[in-house]
Amino acid sequence: MSAEAAEALAPSPPRVDALDKVRGTAKYVDDLELPGMLHCKVVTSAHPHADVTSVDVSEAAASDGVFAVLTARDIPGENQIGVSTADQPLLVETRARMLADRIALIAADTLPHAREAARKVKVTYAPLPVVGDVERALANGAPPVHERGNLLAKKQVVKGDMAAGWQAATHVLERTYSTGYQEHAYLETNGVLAVPEPDGVFTVYASAQCPFYIQKAVARVLGLSLAAVRCIQAATGGAFGGKEDYPSEPAACAALLAQRTGRPVKLVYDRAEDILWSSKRHPMTIRHKLGVDGEGRITACEVGLYVDAGAYNGLSAVVAERANATALGPYRAPNVQVDTYVVYTNNLFGGAFRGFGSPQVTFAMEAQLDEAAARLGLSPAEIRRRNLLRKGDATATSQVLPESVGGVETLEAAVTASDYEQKRRALADFNAKSRYLKKGIGLGCCMYGCCLHAGGQFLEGSGSLLHVRADGSVNVAIGGTEIGQGAFTVVAQLAAQELGCALSAVKVLPVNTDLVPDSGPTVASRTTVMSGNAVLDAARQLKAKMREVAAHKLGVTEEKVEVAGGGFCVAGGLARLTFQEVAKACYERKVNLTAEGWFAPPRKEWNETVGVGEAYSVYCFATQVAEVTVDLRSGRVRVTHVTAAHDVGKAVNPAMLTGQIEGGIVQGMGYAIMEELKVVDGRCQNPNFTDYLIPSSADAPTVQSLLVELPWSLGPYGAKGVGEPALIPTAAAIANAIAFACGHRFTHLPLTPERLVLTLSDAGGGPAAVSVAP
Amino acid sequence: MKHEELTLTINGTRRTGIFPLGARLLDALRRLGYTGTKEGCGEGECGACTVLLNGRTANACLVYAKQAVGREVVTVEGVGRGHPGQLHPFQAAMVQTGGVQCGFCTPGVIVSGCDHLDKGGAVDDGTLKDALSGNLCRCTGYAKIFEAARVAKGPTS
Numbered sequence: 001m002s003a004e005a006a007e008a009l010a011p012s013p014p015r016v017d018a019l020d021k022v023r024g025t026a027k028y029v030d031d032l033e034l035p036g037m038l039h040c041k042v043v044t045s046a047h048p049h050a051d052v053t054s055v056d057v058s059e060a061a062a063s064d065g066v067f068a069v070l071t072a073r074d075i076p077g078e079n080q081i082g083v084s085t086a087d088q089p090l091l092v093e094t095r096a097r098m099l100a101d102r103i104a105l106i107a108a109d110t111l112p113h114a115r116e117a118a119r120k121v122k123v124t125y126a127p128l129p130v131v132g133d134v135e136r137a138l139a140n141g142a143p144p145v146h147e148r149g150n151l152l153a154k155k156q157v158v159k160g161d162m163a164a165g166w167q168a169a170t171h172v173l174e175r176t177y178s179t180g181y182q183e184h185a186y187l188e189t190n191g192v193l194a195v196p197e198p199d200g201v202f203t204v205y206a207s208a209q210c211p212f213y214i215q216k217a218v219a220r221v222l223g224l225s226l227a228a229v230r231c232i233q234a235a236t237g238g239a240f241g242g243k244e245d246y247p248s249e250p251a252a253c254a255a256l257l258a259q260r261t262g263r264p265v266k267l268v269y270d271r272a273e274d275i276l277w278s279s280k281r282h283p284m285t286i287r288h289k290l291g292v293d294g295e296g297r298i299t300a301c302e303v304g305l306y307v308d309a310g311a312y313n314g315l316s317a318v319v320a321e322r323a324n325a326t327a328l329g330p331y332r333a334p335n336v337q338v339d340t341y342v343v344y345t346n347n348l349f350g351g352a353f354r355g356f357g358s359p360q361v362t363f364a365m366e367a368q369l370d371e372a373a374a375r376l377g378l379s380p381a382e383i384r385r386r387n388l389l390r391k392g393d394a395t396a397t398s399q400v401l402p403e404s405v406g407g408v409e410t411l412e413a414a415v416t417a418s419d420y421e422q423k424r425r426a427l428a429d430f431n432a433k434s435r436y437l438k439k440g441i442g443l444g445c446c447m448y449g450c451c452l453h454a455g456g457q458f459l460e461g462s463g464s465l466l467h468v469r470a471d472g473s474v475n476v477a478i479g480g481t482e483i484g485q486g487a488f489t490v491v492a493q494l495a496a497q498e499l500g501c502a503l504s505a506v507k508v509l510p511v512n513t514d515l516v517p518d519s520g521p522t523v524a525s526r527t528t529v530m531s532g533n534a535v536l537d538a539a540r541q542l543k544a545k546m547r548e549v550a551a552h553k554l555g556v557t558e559e560k561v562e563v564a565g566g567g568f569c570v571a572g573g574l575a576r577l578t579f580q581e582v583a584k585a586c587y588e589r590k591v592n593l594t595a596e597g598w599f600a601p602p603r604k605e606w607n608e609t610v611g612v613g614e615a616y617s618v619y620c621f622a623t624q625v626a627e628v629t630v631d632l633r634s635g636r637v638r639v640t641h642v643t644a645a646h647d648v649g650k651a652v653n654p655a656m657l658t659g660q661i662e663g664g665i666v667q668g669m670g671y672a673i674m675e676e677l678k679v680v681d682g683r684c685q686n687p688n689f690t691d692y693l694i695p696s697s698a699d700a701p702t703v704q705s706l707l708v709e710l711p712w713s714l715g716p717y718g719a720k721g722v723g724e725p726a727l728i729p730t731a732a733a734i735a736n737a738i739a740f741a742c743g744h745r746f747t748h749l750p751l752t753p754e755r756l757v758l759t760l761s762d763a764g765g766g767p768a769a770v771s772v773a774p
Numbered sequence: 775m776k777h778e779e780l781t782l783t784i785n786g787t788r789r790t791g792i793f794p795l796g797a798r799l800l801d802a803l804r805r806l807g808y809t810g811t812k813e814g815c816g817e818g819e820c821g822a823c824t825v826l827l828n829g830r831t832a833n834a835c836l837v838y839a840k841q842a843v844g845r846e847v848v849t850v851e852g853v854g855r856g857h858p859g860q861l862h863p864f865q866a867a868m869v870q871t872g873g874v875q876c877g878f879c880t881p882g883v884i885v886s887g888c889d890h891l892d893k894g895g896a897v898d899d900g901t902l903k904d905a906l907s908g909n910l911c912r913c914t915g916y917a918k919i920f921e922a923a924r925v926a927k928g929p930t931s
Contacts, residue, residue, distance in 0.1 A: 018869040021877030022884055023861075024810020024850035031809040112775060112794070185912050187814045187822055187878040237812075237878025238912050271815040484876025484913045655872045655918075662915030663875065689819035689910065697906040700916040702899070 012655030013503050015489045017235075017482065026235040029191035029207050030268045037193075038067055040254050040267035041114035043104040043121045044277065045096035048311075048346040048682025049128040049143070052092050056122040057104055063120055065113030067261045070105045074260070077223030081252060083213060083245040087146060088312035090221055090252050096125070097145055097311035098346055099682060100277040102249075107257040107265050131345045132681040134285065134306045138343060145311055145344035152309050153317040155324040157338035157396050157611035165300025165335030169291030171375045177288060177364040179749045181677040182281035182353060182670075185694045188237020190247055190278060191268035194218075194254035202229050202255055207236045208247040209481050210521040215513045217248035218255045229255075233511040239483040240667070241352030244523050245315055246278045275687035279351025280677065282319060283308045286327075286364040292372045296383040298333040301396075305340040305361065310349040317342050319350070321453055323357030325615040328396040329365040330407040330447030331387040336396045338611065346682040352523060354664065355728045358448060359671060363749055366444045366732035371745065379424070380443045380736065381415045384623075388445070395447075397615045404712040404720065406647025410623040411445060413645035413706045418625040424740070431741065438630045442736025444729030445623045449616025450712075450721045451526040454606030459520035461600035462530035466495065466538040468546070468594075470587035472580030474501060477509045479519020480531035485723050486656040487527045491535045493652055494716055498539035499546075500563035501579040517598075525620065525721025528652060530599055532716035538597030545591055550582045601714060618712045621647040622725045624665065626701075626733035630741040632760065635753030637673045639699075639734055645706040646725055650718035657722055658705040664726025665703050670695045672731035673738075676750050782842050784808060785852025793839050799825070799832075802839035803849060810850035810881045814910070821909035824882035825849050831889055831908070850881035853888045862888045867925035875913030883909045887923055897924045 020026040045052070057069040072079050072091040082088040092101050104121045108114035129143045136142055137150040144150060166172065192214075193205040202222065206214055211231035219229045231251070236243065254267040269277070287304035305323055309316035324340040355362075373383040388407040394400050415421070420441060427439045452460045465477040476495050482488040488508040496503040509515065519530065543563060550568035551558040554575050562571050569576040577585075586593050604614035625643040630636070642665050651657045674693045678685040686692045711718025731749055738756075739745050746759055781790045782802060789806050800823045803811045814822035816835050823834040826848035854860040864887045867873070874880050883906065890905040891897075902920045911919065 012872070014869045015872065015874060017877065018872075018874045021874045021880045022850075022865040022868045023854070024808075024881040024884070026877050027809070028812070028878065030813070031804075110775075185910075187820060187876065187910065187912055188812070189814075236876060238876040240912070271817070486875070659872045659875060659914055659918055662917045663913045664915070666915035667912065688817060689815045690817060694910060694912060696908075696910055697916045697919070698903045700903070703915060703917055 012653045013489070013493065015486055015656065016492050016508060017488060028188055028237055029193055029205055029234045032193050032205060032234065034195060034264040037264040037266055038107040038109060038257065038261060039111040039114045040257055040265050041106045041118040042102050042253060043106065043118050045092065045099055045101045045103060046123065047096060047125050047127045048099050049130045050096050050125040051128065052094060052096055052103060052123060053126050054124045055103055059122065060106060060117040060120040063113065063117035065109040066106060066117045067263065068107045068257055069117065070256055070260060071103065075221060075256065077221045080220060081217055081249055082312060083248065083314060084318060085313035090249065098349060100349055102253070105253050105257055107261055130681045132347065133345060134308050134343045137345050145346060150344045151341060152313055152344050153320065153342040155321055155340035155611065157324055157336055159396055159398055160335030162300055162302060162335050162337050166291050168293055168299040170294045171372060172289065172291045173368050173371050174289045175368065175747060177286040177367065177747045179284050179360045179363060181283055181348060181679065182675055183275055183677055183692055184240045184242030184353060186238025186240060186242055189269040189271055189274035190243065190250050192247060192251045192254045193264060193266045194251065194258040195264040196258045196262055200228060202258065204229070204231045204251050204255060205234045206231060206247050206251055207234055207243060209239045209243045209483055209523060210245070211481065211511050211513050212479065212518045213245055213248050213521060214251045217252050221252040222255055222259050231513045233481050236481065236483045240354045241356065241523065242278055243483065244352040244521055246351060271689065272687040275692065276684055279314060279349045281353035282316065282350035282357065284323070284360040286361060288364045288368050290368040290372060292376065296372065296376050296378050296386050298331055298387050300335040301328050301333050303327040303338045303361070305338065307340065307342045308345050308347055308350060309342050310345060310347050312349065314349060314351045316350045318456065319352060319357040321455055322449065323361045324611060325397055325453065326358055326447060326449065327361040327365065329362060330389050330445050330621055332389055332393050333396065347679055348684060354667065355724050356524070358446060358728045359668065359731055362444065362446050362728050363732045363735055366729070367735060367745060370736050370739065379421060381411065381420055384411055384443065384445055398612050399614045401619065404618055404649055404710045405621065406708045406710045407445065407447065407621040409708045409710065410621050410645035410647050413708060414623040414625045414643050417704060417706055418643035420625055427740070436632045438632060438741035440628045440630065440737035440741030442626050442733045442740055443623065444733030444736060446725060446729040448525065448620045448725045448728055450524065450618050450620050451529055451601065451616060452520070452524050454604040454613060454615055455608065457604060461598065462519035462534045463516040464531060464534035464538045464597035465515050466535065466542060466595050466597065468542055468583050470584055472501065472505055472583040474499065474506045475509055476506055476535060477512065477515040478531040478535060479511065479516040480527035481511050481522040483522060485527070485660060486653060487531060489656060490528050490652050491531055494532050494535050495539050498536050499543055499579070500566060502566055525723040525725065528719050528721055529715055532719065533599035534597040536597065536716050537599060538595040541595040542593055545593060546582045546586060549586050549589060549591055550577050553577060553585055617714065618720055620720045620722065620725045622729055624729045624733045626730065626737045628734060628737040628741055630738060632742070635756035637738060637751065637756065639669050639701040641702050642730065643704045643706070645708055646722055647708040647710055648722050649712040649715045649720035650709050651707050652717065652719050654707065657707065660722050661705045661726045662703045665730050666695045666700050668727040668730025669701065669734060672734040672749055673751050676752055780839055780843055782839065782847055783845070784847045785849060785855065797839045798835055799837040799839045799842045800834035803834060808849045808851055812878055812881055814878065819910070821882040821886065822879050824885045824909060826885060826889060831886055850884050853884060864888045864891055864922060864926040867922035868919070871918045871922040871925055873914060873919040873922040879909055879911045883911065883919055891923060891926055897927045
């Protein structure tokens with residue numbers, strides 16, 4: 001990239017959607033009203049596992065204001081909503097496998113009328129034994145959640161010779177870790193509005209990450225072609241993975257009712273419905289065995305992962321694949337064996353959540369490394385320094401990393417900025433003198449494959465559409481969504497930068513499946529890379545055309561025309577045309593200034609059976625250092641400060657980027673110490689913000705963000721992603737800080753106050769598992 | 775379902791509407807087109823529906839519309855009244871610092887933050903943590919919201 005381009009990207013212009021949002025004028029789904037619009041209510045199963053023996057909707061259908069009541073037999077297309085496996089009906093036919101399974105859909109003139117009718121749907125059940133955890137699911141004679149049995153998928157990574165690895169180890173650490181659910185708790189619940197249009201097309205406005213998933217799901221269920229379904233993203237009040245595949249379900253429900261009634265149908269969940277029905281971060285059990293030599297170098301790593309998928313696959317096997325491929329973290333190891341089991345239960349629906357399987361395995365790996373460091377008398381920073389991947393090294397899947405490998409740089413940046421080593425000594429002194437109040441500092445590193453896994457390559461392409469209008473204003477349409485992360489601002493910046501126009505001239509259009517080709521999902525921290533590159537592709541085509549016209553007007557050859565300072569000028573001369581003047585000239589000469597852009601990364605080679613190959617196109621690296629205070633009497637942990645160093649390739653908008661880091665850390669802190677969904681035999685006990693606590697402003701630590709920029713040759717101006725890495729190492733770093741503070745290794749997340757106190761009292765005060773290196 | 779006619783004073787304007795008996799202030803505001811006020815939880819935990827009721831912050835999901843009759847209601851659409859560009863300095867600062875991400879909590883944060891600043895509240899971390907603790911934000915981690923309050927307060931504080 002030229003120095004000029006770097007300079008132009010350096011400031012952080014405000015978000016393009018910020019003004020509407022601070023004024024309260026941005027339109028979310030529930031803010032949309034259409035004439036004749038109906039409201040939908042969903043009737044779900046009363047049992048997490050049961051045969052549905054009868055459904056009587058006659059009384060509900062006759063209830064006040066009701067326009068339609070639909071059950072499985074009313075579906076004109078396929079009664080199937082599974083995004084990667086055809087195991088999930090939209091509406092129950094004969095068997096309910098989780099509490100969120102839908103039995104009937106109601107459309108009424110008002111929401112109170114729809115609710116009243118919902119209470120009148122009569123369902124009889126023959127309850128079946130509930131498969132309430134992974135252990136029970138895999139036991140001999142377990143009741144099958146599906147006919148094929150409870151093992152949904154098995155993944156593997158195999159590298160080197162494990163026996164040799166154990167032989168080379170001087171220390172072997174073996175421990176089992178476990179993690180609980182996490183709820184996305186986006187502030188806006190799921191919402192969709194399905195509209196039957198006069199031309200026979202169905203429009204679905206949705207709070208969603210993936211309009212193209214919704215388009216496919218609605219077409220499938222309604223029995224329509226893709227051309228007859230359009231999805232438009234409304235302003236979306238947070239997603240974090242929770243609006244990846246899941247919104248296809250409410251969208252199909254509302255669209256079915258819209259098709260039946262010929263009216264617009266809105267479906268917006270209340271908070272309890274949203275927590276009970278939508279996807280969750282998967283609970284995992286992680287059996288971890290790590291071997292290190294006398295220098296602290298990893299000789300072998302063996303991981304057994306057990307993933308509770310819930311009753312349907314959804315994205316569980318895909319999440320598990322990421323956990324599987326990155327279980328070793330950002331480290332070198334000659335011998336690796338990972339075995340991942342994805343298991344059906346009757347529990348909550350597991351799915352995508354920021355980090356996508358990585359926070360769980362990162363928690364385990366980072367704890368193990370700290371334990372190994374303590375055995376060897378090494379600092380946790382030093383053992384990581386000795387093992388972190390460098391340029392040219394191979395990952396656990398034997399993928400050689402040729403560029404943009406910033407693990408060591410993030411470690412050094414975070415260790416230095418946090419004054420890590422000095423603080424470890426000072427806090428150890430403090431703890432020696434303080435009986436109940438303990439302080440800790442902990443490290444967490446991670447590596448995150450940016451963009452989709454090799455197994456998802458069939459989705460890995462993104463489009464854009466750019467129009468330069470006659471007055472020099474620019475419309476940009478992309479297939480990636482704006483979910484709060486700032487995608488629209490980033491692509492507007494990239495378009496303005498590449499075209500040489502003012503940022504204020506660029507208007508990004510709401511994502512609409514009519515405007516761009518299927519661009520895959522807005523996930524995997526891929527939007528800056530995928531949509532950004534697609535926008536650059538289109539902008540470069542337009543710039544070439546505009547340059548040609550500018551050259552003609554300036555009376556010089558094309559090579560002499562430079563794009564700079566909001567216009568076109570002759571190199572070394574004074575003659576200059578503004579961007580608007582050239583746009584107008586193109587219009588008058590009938591030079592078409594509409595261009596489609598496209599980006600797809602090079603094909604990755606991947607052997608799924610043994611988990612060997614190019615798992616991802618590129619990796620993001622991060623190191624976070626958390627500082628905590630623990631009150632041993634109450635079990636209360638306060639995270640006081642986090643230092644976060646992230647290798648992002650190139651920061652397109654540093655202010656938004658640090659906003660991602662700060663937000664990710666607070667979400668990761670919630671995961672580590674606060675957020676606990678209590679689920680007993682498939683029933684969630686606390687589907688509300690009173691009993692499921694997410695961090696408030698009072699809980700938030702201060703955060704120092706450090707950006708490491710090692711450009712990736714295929715990224716837009718070198719950029720990679722940051723959305724997910726922001727959260728992944730946080731819980732690991734906090735857990736290590738708590739272990740330091742308490743002198744005890746806790747093996748379960750979340751580490752709530754009661755769990756901390758009970759664990760320590762069970763342990764009789766706790767063995768000094770963590771020592772402070774000299 | 776029974777309905778009643780209510781007249782509310784919203785952002786200085788008297789507005790009359792017919793609402794179901796027992797309608798919440800949140801429902802009444804949204805029905806009258808003040809859709810900036812959001813429902814995030816419906817139980818007074820998240821603060822997305824924060825409005826001012828006679829100059830004090832309230833969760834509009836926990837107040838009956840009828841209870842607001844005869845009181846002054848200020849919503850996010852009204853906090854900028856009388857300021858340059860009809861934008862309260864805290865709104866402008868939230869744009870500038872990046873205190874906004876998905877935007878769904880933002881109206882409530884704006885109402886709470888404007889109220890805090892208008893009453894001369896301090897902008898140190900401790901005070902702000904307390905002042906904004908009724909407004910859950912899942913995106914920002916709060917740092918840039920605090921920064922916005924400090925920018926809005928200005929260098930004289």
